[in-house]
Amino acid sequence: MSTEDIAASLWQACVDQLAQELSEQQFNTWIKPLSAQVADDLSRITIFVANRFKLDWIRAQYAARIADMAGNLSGQPVIIELAITPRETPVRMAPVMPAVSEPDVLREVPGAASAPEEPAGGLKNRLNAQLTFDTLVEGSANRMARAAAMHVAGTPGHLYNPLFIYGGVGLGKTHLMHAVGNKLLADRADAKVLYIHAEQFVSDVVKAYQRKTFDEFKERYHSLDLLLIDDVQFFANKDRTQEEFFNAFEALLAKKSHIVMTSDTYPKGLTDIHERLVSRFDSGLTVAIEPPELEMRVAILINKALVEGAEMPEEVAFFVAKNVRSNVRELEGALRKILAYSRFNQKEISIQLAREALRDLLSIQNRQISVENIQKTVADYYKIKVADMYSKKRPASIARPRQIAMYLAKELTQKSLPEIGELFGGRDHTTVLHAVRKISGERQQLTELNQQLHVLEQTLKG
Numbered sequence: 011m012s013t014e015d016i017a018a019s020l021w022q023a024c025v026d027q028l029a030q031e032l033s034e035q036q037f038n039t040w041i042k043p044l045s046a047q048v049a050d051d052l053s054r055i056t057i058f059v060a061n062r063f064k065l066d067w068i069r070a071q072y073a074a075r076i077a078d079m080a081g082n083l084s085g086q087p088v089i090i091e092l093a094i095t096p097r098e099t100p101v102r103m104a105p106v107m108p109a110v111s112e113p114d115v116l117r118e119v120p121g122a123a124s125a126p127e128e129p130a131g132g133l134k135n136r137l138n139a140q141l142t143f144d145t146l147v148e149g150s151a152n153r154m155a156r157a158a159a160m161h162v163a164g165t166p167g168h169l170y171n172p173l174f175i176y177g178g179v180g181l182g183k184t185h186l187m188h189a190v191g192n193k194l195l196a197d198r199a200d201a202k203v204l205y206i207h208a209e210q211f212v213s214d215v216v217k218a219y220q221r222k223t224f225d226e227f228k229e230r231y232h233s234l235d236l237l238l239i240d241d242v243q244f245f246a247n248k249d250r251t252q253e254e255f256f257n258a259f260e261a262l263l264a265k266k267s268h269i270v271m272t273s274d275t276y277p278k279g280l281t282d283i284h285e286r287l288v289s290r291f292d293s294g295l296t297v298a299i300e301p302p303e304l305e306m307r308v309a310i311l312i313n314k315a316l317v318e319g320a321e322m323p324e325e326v327a328f329f330v331a332k333n334v335r336s337n338v339r340e341l342e343g344a345l346r347k348i349l350a351y352s353r354f355n356q357k358e359i360s361i362q363l364a365r366e367a368l369r370d371l372l373s374i375q376n377r378q379i380s381v382e383n384i385q386k387t388v389a390d391y392y393k394i395k396v397a398d399m400y401s402k403k404r405p406a407s408i409a410r411p412r413q414i415a416m417y418l419a420k421e422l423t424q425k426s427l428p429e430i431g432e433l434f435g436g437r438d439h440t441t442v443l444h445a446v447r448k449i450s451g452e453r454q455q456l457t458e459l460n461q462q463l464h465v466l467e468q469t470l471k472g
């Protein structure tokens with residue numbers, strides 16, 4: 011690899027790491043638009059920023075973190091410089107450190123992150139062209155949601171309106187929404203499509219309220235053919251927003267425009283959202299996206315590595331997929347670490363390399379998820395005694411949590427069925443297998459059980 015390539019990958023690795031650490035909105039607003047120049051000896055990174063406001067913000071919020079990351083990756087101190095990219099005049103340099111926060115710059119309030127960039131007419135569709143059906147790997151975890159989304163993209167305004175997609179973090183809900191928008195635009199370039207995060211909708215309502223521009227607001231939202239709105243759980247407790255969303259919702263449905271929504275929970279699980287809205291959310295089709303199963307995780311890793319121009323042997327993908335189970339965003343993070351580690355050390359991708367690159371992540375997991383921990387957490391959750399996990403008692407109030415704990419032990423640890431059986435009071439491996447099959451089958455059917463398992467998984471993963 012040339013010195014230039016190594017320098018460029020140092021910046022890319024920092025960007026990748028920030029993508030993992032920040033919310034998507036923060037990342038897209040502040041980090042994605044940056045460009046940078048890295049000195050050949052990796053001692054200095056000059057980051058180019060569009061204007062003074064952004065420069066101050068990046069300096070206060072991110073410069074120190076970037077310096078840390080770059081230092082860790084390159085193994086030497088790295089100085090971060092910020093410069094405004096001029097339209098006509100030459101680049102002006104600004105000193106960077108120390109990275110102290112500047113209270114007068116901007117406070118983190120919902121929607122504030124994107125406030126400076128708000129387009130006047132607001133007619134940008136905000137779609138990310140990379141997020142298409144082609145790049146979304148299909149598996150049993152997302153099959154139904156994907157099929158419904160495809161249908162909507164092909165014939166919007168008909169079946170499944172609204173389409174409500176829910177699931178845990180990083181499982182591809184946002185991706186799927188963008189895919190719907192991109193497909194519709196590919197078929198009908200003149201379609202009016204808007205992707206918006208619920209927080210941004212809240213801040214649009216606040217702005218319309220402050221500036222008395224509700225007519226424009228209505229004109230903008232009520233004229234859409236397709237509204238894609240992400241993370242509607244953020245509407246909780248925002249009465250005015252809920253009212254405006256209700257109006258937009260009714261107007262759009264009346265003119266047969268389509269609405270696709272996502273949330274971290276199913277409609278009835280939403281809290282502090284008016285009943286009339288919740289019942290409308292549930293009036294089309296509600297589908298879940300589950301955490302991807304092993305084969306799907308393997309396929310995602312191999313595909314994403316290819317997109318990055320790298321080849322990930324199947325056994326390595328399997329090793330990573332076995333160990334990184336929670337969601338696709340974490341899988342992507344693990345992949346980035348492995349690719350960066352392989353580039354910096356100029357080594358081929360192997361299981362050994364993956365183990366080294368993911369050292370921190372693997373040790374945290376091993377520390378946190380043990381069968382004992384699962385038994386205790388599940389017992390606490392269902393309010394039974396931990397001892398009941400090993401006892402021979404069979405009433406349903408005990409047997410079911412025990413089966414759930416067995417299922418989670420299989421899902422979240424590396425233990426074999428006989429080992430799990432042993433840890434549950436010396437039960438036979440067929441008993442464990444029965445529990446695993448039963449719970450995983452019911453999970454597909456029963457929303458409430460699925461929701462409980464989500465909570466338990468999130469709790470155990472810390």
Ligand SMILES: Nc1ncnc2c1ncn2[C@@H]1O[C@H](COP(=O)(O)OP(=O)(O)OP(=O)(O)O)[C@@H](O)[C@H]1O
Binds near residue numbers: 145184
């Ligand atoms: N099935 C998949 N195939 C390929 N990439 C995927 C898949 N599912 C998710 N991803 C990728 O994983 C990352 C996280 O997905 P996404 O942002 O859509 O998650 P999300 O469910 O909206 O999460 P959050 O609730 O945190 O916003 C994205 O980069 C997305 O492209």
